[in-house]
Amino acid sequence: MRALKIIISTIALALFFGGCAYDFIPQEEVIDPDDPNAETISFSTEIVPIFTSKCVRCHSTGATTPDLSTNNAYSSLNSSRYVNESTPESSLIYTKPLGSHGATYSDAEAAKILLWIKQGAQDN
Numbered sequence: 001m002r003a004l005k006i007i008i009s010t011i012a013l014a015l016f017f018g019g020c021a022y023d024f025i026p027q028e029e030v031i032d033p034d035d036p037n038a039e040t041i042s043f044s045t046e047i048v049p050i051f052t053s054k055c056v057r058c059h060s061t062g063a064t065t066p067d068l069s070t071n072n073a074y075s076s077l078n079s080s081r082y083v084n085e086s087t088p089e090s091s092l093i094y095t096k097p098l099g100s101h102g103a104t105y106s107d108a109e110a111a112k113i114l115l116w117i118k119q120g121a122q123d124n
């Protein structure tokens with residue numbers, strides 16, 4: 001009887017604590033695109049992964065322009081059609097996925113894109 005109580009309470013405790021386990025999803029940090037001391041955004045390691053995860057399913061080579069595949073993204077965007085260096089906020093690559101589009105940027109992603117443009121839209 002005592003053994004049974006121990007077994008039952010062990011199971012109850014396991015269910016209680018196990019059942020409450022959840023994955024903690026840390027909030028992505030939103031950088032300030034106007035911070036002059038902000039880190040330099042890297043096109044290849046910070047911008048391209050956004051395109052790969054959210055855009056390439058439609059914007060792949062030979063599909064919808066701009067071609068945002070890893071090897072072609074920079075040359076596709078290296079044009080005043082997509083990047084407006086005098087008014088970065090008006091850049092099509094920044095504004096298009098803010099509205100209702102196939103995919104939208106998170107706040108953190110949008111801030112990175114804008115900062116990358118403000119820093120000169122480098123192929124870095």
Ligand code: HEC
Pocket residue numbers: 050051054055056057058059064065066081082092093096097101102103104105
């Ligand atoms: C579900 C498919 C789909 C996804 C996902 C998608 N797009 Fe698009 N995108 C389109 C289509 C279709 C067009 C052309 C029609 C239009 O301009 O809305 C387009 C147009 C654009 C244009 C304007 C092209 C031009 O020259 O006028 C830009 C910029 C753009 N997309 C960026 C993005 C970015 C960045 C992402 C990822 C965050 C993305 N799109 C995700 C389908 C998609």
